[in-house]
Amino acid sequence: MIEVVCAIIVKDDKILIAQRSEEMKLPLKWEFPGGKLNEGEDEEQAIIREIKEELNVEIIPLKRLSSNIHDYGSFKIKLTAYLCDFIGGEIVLLEHKDFKFVKSEDLINHDFAEADIPFIEELKTLV
Numbered sequence: 650m651i652e653v654v655c656a657i658i659v660k661d662d663k664i665l666i667a668q669r670s671e672e673m674k675l676p677l678k679w680e681f682p683g684g685k686l687n688e689g690e691d692e693e694q695a696i697i698r699e700i701k702e703e704l705n706v707e708i709i710p711l712k713r714l715s716s717n718i719h720d721y722g723s724f725k726i727k728l729t730a731y732l733c734d735f736i737g738g739e740i741v742l743l744e745h746k747d748f749k750f751v752k753s754e755d756l757i758n759h760d761f762a763e764a765d766i767p768f769i770e771e772l773k774t775l776v
């Protein structure tokens with residue numbers, strides 16, 4: 650099973666979501682940015698590194714939210730979300746096709762990766 654961490658980055662009561670590119674697995678799906686844990690890395694180190702690599706910005710993980718296990722058929726992931734504070738930097742899309750900040754009730758209107766669906770309900774009560 651692949652361990653993946655993703656960041657729920659909140660700014661002005663809106664959540665940052667990113668759209669996967671055509672070249673990535675799960676093309677054009679929306680997701681919370683993040684990625685796989687490297688060997689020897691803990692979840693918080695991984696999320697800080699991934700967000701810098703993908704979006705060029707600095708964040709601080711504040712709170713570990715829930716984990717979802719999802720089987721895509723060809724691979725299975727454990728996806729763990731972290732509520733994060735946006736510290737600084739200008740967003741540059743280094744891997745994704747697009748990004749936007751949306752209200753939690755508007756998440757449902759985006760075509761999210763299946764593993765993310767349980768977070769969408771959870772975030773309505775949190776953000």
Ligand SMILES: Nc1nc2c([nH]c(=O)n2[C@H]2C[C@H](O)[C@@H](COP(=O)(O)OP(=O)(O)OP(=O)(O)O)O2)c(=O)[nH]1
Nearest residue numbers: 653655673674680681682683684685726762764765
């Ligand atoms: N970052 C992120 N990944 C997610 C989410 N939901 C979801 O199913 N995933 C999947 C997509 C990928 O298969 C995996 C994250 O891996 P990744 O983005 O670091 O790498 P990748 O699979 O695109 O790249 P690779 O295997 O070709 O090296 O988790 C999500 O909300 N955020």
